[in-house]
Amino acid sequence: MNIVIIGAGPAGVSAAETLRSLDLKVEITLISREPFPPYSPPLMAEYFLHGGDLIYWRGKDLPEKLGVNYLSPKTVKRIEPKAKEIHFADGDTISYDKLIIASGSTLYAPIKRKIKKVKSDDPTAGFHNFKSLSAALKIKDEIKAGKVKTAVIVGAGFIGTEIAIVLNEMGVKVTQVEMENRVMPRMLDEESAQLAKQFLEKLGIEIRLNTKGLEFFGEEFAEGLLLESGEKLYGDLMIAATGVRPNVDFLKDSGLEIEWGLLVNEFLQTNFPDVYAAGDCTEVPDRVTGERYVHAIYPNAVEQGQIAARNALGEQVVYEGAYNMNSLKHLGIPIMALGTVGGDETLTFYDGKEVLKKIYLTAGKITGVRLVGDIDNAGIYFSLMVQKKEVAEFKDLLLSPRFNMAFLHDRSVVAS
Numbered sequence: 266m267n268i269v270i271i272g273a274g275p276a277g278v279s280a281a282e283t284l285r286s287l288d289l290k291v292e293i294t295l296i297s298r299e300p301f302p303p304y305s306p307p308l309m310a311e312y313f314l315h316g317g318d319l320i321y322w323r324g325k326d327l328p329e330k331l332g333v334n335y336l337s338p339k340t341v342k343r344i345e346p347k348a349k350e351i352h353f354a355d356g357d358t359i360s361y362d363k364l365i366i367a368s369g370s371t372l373y374a375p376i377k378r379k380i381k382k383v384k385s386d387d388p389t390a391g392f393h394n395f396k397s398l399s400a401a402l403k404i405k406d407e408i409k410a411g412k413v414k415t416a417v418i419v420g421a422g423f424i425g426t427e428i429a430i431v432l433n434e435m436g437v438k439v440t441q442v443e444m445e446n447r448v449m450p451r452m453l454d455e456e457s458a459q460l461a462k463q464f465l466e467k468l469g470i471e472i473r474l475n476t477k478g479l480e481f482f483g484e485e486f487a488e489g490l491l492l493e494s495g496e497k498l499y500g501d502l503m504i505a506a507t508g509v510r511p512n513v514d515f516l517k518d519s520g521l522e523i524e525w526g527l528l529v530n531e532f533l534q535t536n537f538p539d540v541y542a543a544g545d546c547t548e549v550p551d552r553v554t555g556e557r558y559v560h561a562i563y564p565n566a567v568e569q570g571q572i573a574a575r576n577a578l579g580e581q582v583v584y585e586g587a588y589n590m591n592s593l594k595h596l597g598i599p600i601m602a603l604g605t606v607g608g609d610e611t612l613t614f615y616d617g618k619e620v621l622k623k624i625y626l627t628a629g630k631i632t633g634v635r636l637v638g639d640i641d642n643a644g645i646y647f648s649l650m651v652q653k654k655e656v657a658e659f660k661d662l663l664l665s666p667r668f669n670m671a672f673l674h675d676r677s678v679v680a681s
Contacts, residue, residue, distance in 0.1 A: 272367035273297035276544025279570030280365050285331045293333040300338040306396040307563040310431045344519050346537040363539050363577040368512040370545035374419045374505030377480040417500040419478045421448040423591045425506035429470050430596045439470045444477040452602040460637040509561045511546040526559045531583045533573040543569035552586030560587035601640040604633035614664040629657035
């Protein structure tokens, strides 16, 4: 059997590893549009700051170790599910027995672009994909060469904030523009966001809230951002980061069902039975709320890649849903967001300075957690949340200094 995987990010790689671990004979083809070994976009920030080979988190020789046919760089132009064919931009065509689409996502912002002439490969044009190593390396080179000293980032969500921290660490003066009244508005409540903003401002990042960007403008590249107020912000680098857009444009005439991302059933199977999807390009339900959307984070991509692979081999593994979580701890900012904001009851601890903890309960179970300044118990809260454990009888101790894993084991609350 010949299984083709489009995309060599975390979802694609986990799919390839799972396939090979379960079947030593299956023919695997892994496709990447970039001229690098498979790498991990979540490690882009660490790579920017420290370099090294950590970004190749499975090793540069992964294709050889797995015995897969690695096509790189190779851009998929379209697929024909009925004919089971993949057509490339260079005119090549390959066939498959089973297909796993793990094409990832791209940063975007719904802002007009008034650039008279722009080169698509110019990193200072502001239209790059920061999740792409090719684009990121160009930006890094520009910074090292002293050509990028200021940056304007549209969007103060988790991704935009991560980019801001990295650029700031590299000596770039960063201004973030956010149309909402707080940073990371989709993940943090107002109190948590206020503390997060203080952490960021201490680093030297300028944050402009309640500010809407209308248009990138410039002659040959993006030189500035026009605000709704009429003010113009200038910078050497313009970055659009209000969200992520699934990479599904090449599938628009394929017959696959697509809304924001690819639609799949509980087996991560598309409306074509031999085509599966995993990772940032896929819409899946939230494990806690059941709401369906694109959950673009590393752990979800890895798990989906594994399940898609197993089902492509003929298993019937049900995907239980994605986790909604994000963290900036790896960049030195102690912030963790798990699940949703709001519930029947809110438990709060605030030390009056830099530590704020909030736990949201619904029907006696944790449905959301927001931690700023102290994230030590994040793993415990996460386990309780995803296992949907009843915590009502000890809820008053959840934010106590005495609350820890030993406490839970004494009560046999968390599964081993």
